[in-house]
Amino acid sequence: xxxxxxxxxxxxxxxxxxxxxxxxxxxxxxxxxxxxxxxxxxxxxxxxxxxxxxxxxxxxxxxxxxxxxxxxxxxxxxxxxxxxxxxxxxxxxxxxxxxxxxxxxxxxxxxxxxxxxxxxxxxxxxxxxxxxxxxxxxxxxxxxxxxxxxxxxxxxxxxxxxxxxxxxxxxxxxxxxxxxxxxxxxxxxxxxxxxxxxxxxxxxxxxxxxxxxxxxxxxxxxxxxxxxxxxxxxxxxxxxxxxxxxxxxxxxxxxxxxxxxxxxxxxxxxxxxxxxxxxxxxxxxxxxxxxxxxxxxxxxxxxxxxxxxxxxxxxxxxxxxxxxxxxxxxxxxxxxxxxxxxxxxxxxxxxxxxxxxxxxxxxxxxxxxxxxxxxxxxxxxxxxxxxxxxxxxxxxxxxxxxxxxxxxxxxxxxxxxxxxxxxxxxxxxxxxx
Ligand SMILES: [Cu+2]
Numbered sequence: 001x002x003x004x005x006x007x008x009x010x011x012x013x014x015x016x017x018x019x020x021x022x023x024x025x026x027x028x029x030x031x032x033x034x035x036x037x038x039x040x041x042x043x044x045x046x047x048x049x050x051x052x053x054x055x056x057x058x059x060x061x062x063x064x065x066x067x068x069x070x071x072x073x074x075x076x077x078x079x080x081x082x083x084x085x086x087x088x089x090x091x092x093x094x095x096x097x098x099x100x101x102x103x104x105x106x107x108x109x110x111x112x113x114x115x116x117x118x119x120x121x122x123x124x125x126x127x128x129x130x131x132x133x134x135x136x137x138x139x140x141x142x143x144x145x146x147x148x149x150x151x152x153x154x155x156x157x158x159x160x161x162x163x164x165x166x167x168x169x170x171x172x173x174x175x176x177x178x179x180x181x182x183x184x185x186x187x188x189x190x191x192x193x194x195x196x197x198x199x200x201x202x203x204x205x206x207x208x209x210x211x212x213x214x215x216x217x218x219x220x221x222x223x224x225x226x227x228x229x230x231x232x233x234x235x236x237x238x239x240x241x242x243x244x245x246x247x248x249x250x251x252x253x254x255x256x257x258x259x260x261x262x263x264x265x266x267x268x269x270x271x272x273x274x275x276x277x278x279x280x281x282x283x284x285x286x287x288x289x290x291x292x293x294x295x296x297x298x299x300x301x302x303x304x305x306x307x308x309x310x311x312x313x314x315x316x317x318x319x320x321x322x323x324x325x326x327x328x329x330x331x332x333x334x335x336x337x338x339x340x341x342x343x344x345x346x347x348x349x350x351x352x353x354x355x356x357x358x359x360x361x362x363x364x365x366x367x368x369x370x371x372x373x374x375x376x377x378x379x380x381x382x383x384x385x386x387x388x389x390x391x392x393x394x395x396x397x398x399x400x401x402x403x404x405x406x407x408x409x410x411x412x413x414x415x416x417x418x419x420x421x422x423x424x425x426x427x428x429x430x431x432x433x
Contacts (some may be wrong), residue, residue: 032149036136039153041113044190045105046090049316052197055090059115062151063104064089065126067166067178068097068119075285076292076301081249083177084166087119091312098313099290100240100339101164101180105315107189108159117149124178127167129387130359131156131182140167156184159204159230160359161335161389163240175248175281175341181240183315183335184359187226197316202230203333203391205355206363206373212395213331213353221365229364231355233393234330237321238309239428240290241384241406243283243340281341286408286424289322293426302403302427323429324404332394332432334404338384342411345381348392349402349430352376356391381407396432403427 041061049055058064066087072080086101088094094102106112118124127139133154156162165179185203190196200215206229207216219228286293286301289309293301307322314320326332334352338344355361355373363372373393376382382390408424 035151035153036134037153038151039111041153042110043106043112044110045107045315048190048193048196049090049312051193052311052316054312054316055088056092057090059113061111062113062115065101065114065116066095066097066119067116067124067126069176070120071097071099073099073290074292075244075246076294076296079246081244081246081285083249084173085177086180088313093312099177099287100242101178102312103181103183103238103309103314103320104164105183105185105189105317106156107185107187108156109187110155112152112154112156114152114164115149116152123148123168124166124173125168126152126164128152128154128162128164128182130160130162130389131184158359158361159184159186160356160361161337161391162359163337163339163387163389171341174339175244179339181238181335181337186230197311197318199236199317199319200232200234200331201236201317202227202232203355204229204361204364205231205393206361206368207231207353207355207393210353210373210375210393213393215331229361231393232331233333235321235324235326235332236317236319237324237332237334238289239322239334239336239346239404239406240288240339241337241344241346241408241426242287243342243408243424244285244287245282245341246284247282281412283340283342283408283410283423286426288406288426288428291322293424297423300425300427302429305429305431323431325429325431326433328397328399328432330395334392334394335389336384336392337389338386340386340408342409343383343385344406344408345383346390347381347405347407348376348378348394349404350378350394350396350400350432352392352394354382354390355393356389358389361391398432400430400432402430404430 043061046057050057069084071085075081085097087097088102125139137152137154162182164182166173207213213231215232217227219225221228284297288303291303295301305323309320311318353375406426407422410423
């Protein structure tokens with residue numbers, strides 16, 4: 001969903017002569033550069049959460065994130081898994097780090113600030129996957145700074161599903177758990193504090209061909225209508241699908257620097273990656289939005305029914321589901337992310353209409369000529385590569401008491417015929433009454 005005229009122009013500044021400051025890494029961090037062209041943030045969500053008693057905002061309109069390591073979650077067999085994690089510093093309950101990190105909900109068009117600090121060395125970044133900030137705020141390791149402390153600034157322009165993750169030595173820090181989901185909502189999502197914390201909500205879509213979803217507004221994006229090309233939904237589910245290798249988590253990943261590439265004379269230019277072991281990933285634990293998938297590798301596992309995301313981890317919104325439990329004749333939005341090291345596929349027990357990929361709504365200007373929403377029949381697998389987000393809309397008058405499945409691949413040797421294999425199938429309860 002393009003924002004034709006935001007009314008805010010972010011000026012650019014040359015960094016000629018400052019390349020060393022912006023492009024190199026410090027390990028441990030020696031500098032914490034200021035944000036170029038820092039604007040006043042306008043993100044209403046932190047204050048909304050504080051008004052609900054969910055947090056204690058330290059900097060107005062600003063998210064405070066700490067990137068940490070050495071906290072522990074529990075695998076399918078009860079054994080601990082050491083992870084890296086994002087901690088929301090405005091929230092007592094989650095400041096020490098959660099897996100996955102706190103879900104950020106942000107209205108389109110606001111000036112968003114995330115004050116980010118590494119709790120421990122080495123330095124980290126945050127990459128806002130699918131968002132298009134200025135290069136210094138993009139958080140890609142080696143091509144932007146890897147910092148001790150930094151205020152990321154961006155202005156999201158497309159309503160949809162994103163995620164944020166550390167991009168320093170991504171195969172290590174992302175796999176170890178330094179990520180969270182990011183949802184861009186319509187500009188007025190938090191305008192009314194009486195309704196901002198619940199449902200229905202709206203997301204971007206182009207659904208003229210699917211009249212089964214009531215309330216769709218086509219409209220004119222240039223008119224400033226905050227609901228142009230959006231549809232309301234009554235239920236929302238989030239599936240963050242992840243695999244872990246316990247050997248990585250409990251042996252090799254404990255020392256955050258141990259497998260970092262050797263740095264020779266020119267950081268980012270002649271780094272030596274050869275001495276890492278990141279080619280050998282053997283998943284033996286799987287999670288759906290932080291909920292462990294039961295049973296041993298290779299054995300079907302079903303997560304519990306009625307799993308709900310707490311509002312304190314979800315921008316103050318109460319009732320977002322993991323396992324689906326909805327009413328007939330209502331619109332359900334499922335946001336699913338492949339946060340795995342491997343690829344995966346998702347199969348729904350009902351017909352779904354795919355309305356968006358990777359934070360871009362299909363068929364919505366300026367992409368209307370190149371894409372459209374489409375129906376996927378029940379029982380048809382949808383393949384995901386790593387980092388892909390797909391938004392699925394569901395509405396049925398028929399009762400459903402079934403499961404969605406997430407099949408996790410081990411893709412070592414994927415190019416060798418017959419080598420690719422499904423190593424775990426997770427079931428997510430999917431109930432429509
Ligand atoms: Cu990191």
